[in-house]
Amino acid sequence: MNYGFDDLVDQLGLRRYLRWGRRLLFWKRTEPEIKLTRAKRIRLALESLGVTFIKFGQVVSTRPDLVPRDVVAELEKLQERVPSFPGEIAIAIIERELGEPIDKLYAEFDPAPLAAGSLGQVHKARHHDGTPLVVKVKRPDIDRVIEQDLSLMHELATMIERHFPDAEVFDPVGLVNQFSRTIHRELQFSREARSTDEFYRLFQDDATLYVPKIYSDMTQGDIITMEFIDGYRIDDEQELQNLPISAHEVAANGARIFMKMVFEFGVFHADPHPGNFRVLHDGSLCLIDYGMIGVLEEERRDLLVDLLLNVAKQDTNKLVEVVLNIGKAKRAVDHQLLRADLRDFIGNYYGIPLDQISVGKMLTDFINILAIHRIRCPVDIMLLIRAMITLEGVASRIAPELNIAQEMEPYIYKLSSERYHPRAIASRIWSEACSFSKVMHDLPEQVGRTLGKLADDELQIHLDHKGIDHLTTEMDRSGNRLAIGMVMSSLILASAITLSSDTRLVYISIPIFMMSSLLGIWLIYGVFRSGRL
């Protein structure tokens, strides 16, 4: 089979999944199988399986805490080569969703797509007031295709978990569930429109980031209408030279904007790749495509601050605490080994101030430690780490001497000092005192109720003893063995007594003797097999 997955397909009994199997089995071979590594085979197979699987691969590539590094590196290269759909279909969808003829909706509409993505395609248009617009139209039938593929993926993940116990550490079903949530969110264009609107509002007073304006009267269901952004791609080196500000300033602004989203607002653009940045003619930046948004709760943000501070302070003990608070361990953690690994990890940053640390490298090393100790990182933090690594890559491409940690450092120290400010401490004490007073308020009534039940003989305590079922089964089994043993020895004795008292009874006593002996051998064999001799 193409990409060498025949064994996997056969082991899982997948040949019956014809639609999906046919795509995988009869795809035209492009490269000799022998040269392909496991990671590359996985990438090529996903690419040939279509949009949903490509998107799945992209989501999996955000989980280096679960998936091996070589596979993550390969999955990051996944590219969607999706054909566009005819402009007439796009127009029909727009008219159906917005309920008016296209000429009435827009002064101009270009039926030739400007760009085609996996979930939708983008057309240029013009507002009746002359403003250039883009209209994003969801692909026809994409919801149905994705639902079908998702259910296949779910079955496949369940089978993999059942047939390959070793694969459990990658949490295949959990990955499919995470992917399902992500893709369902991306499929809701109304959600993307709302997120774009939210960022528009948040950055209204910040001249360094421009967010396209959403035209809500022309945004509905499978359609988003927004302002057309006329700018350069951030990796267009030639155009960057013609700007009124330096490339270094552009990159520093990008990093500052991102840190502001994370540390001030707690919501961030989770896909800051070069294609989603536009540089406007005055040098300010614009971010498009708010389909994937990360949310960082205050508690998680504080953990991230603690992580970075303790690396800078070289405090291994605190770092162990942070790690155990951030992640969920799949199995018991070897604290000594974890401490040793974290000591080695922070040793690499000895004497390096926080603003000079390579955030991307540091976070990648940190995730590797989590992976080694089978500690799962929450999805939001993984999304943030991945976005920071992407951003660092973009920034270093246009301004190699820039370190995005310089833009992060002020937030880290500000948040840390805010947490230990007397007002913050007083507020924490107050909130804990409130919870405590609630407990104290409810306590007399609860104690009274419990004592009342005790006095009326109505108090029931339900005890669940872990492993008690197993113990009962074992006791049943031992009892049965004992009973069989007793019957067996009585039969042997009885046959011996019968034989010695009357030799004519040999035809009865010999078979009984032999039957009891066989029963005895079977019993001994059973005890041997159970390993509890």
Ligand SMILES: Nc1ncnc2c1ncn2[C@@H]1O[C@H](COP(=O)(O)OP(=O)(O)OP(=O)(O)O)[C@@H](O)[C@H]1O
């Ligand atoms: N407001 C805009 N102004 C100008 N061009 C835009 C705008 N929005 C989108 N585009 C163009 O359309 C392309 C696709 O847009 P977008 O990334 O939002 O689509 P997508 O369906 O999310 O893509 P994918 O599924 O590949 O992530 C962009 O790369 C950009 O070239």
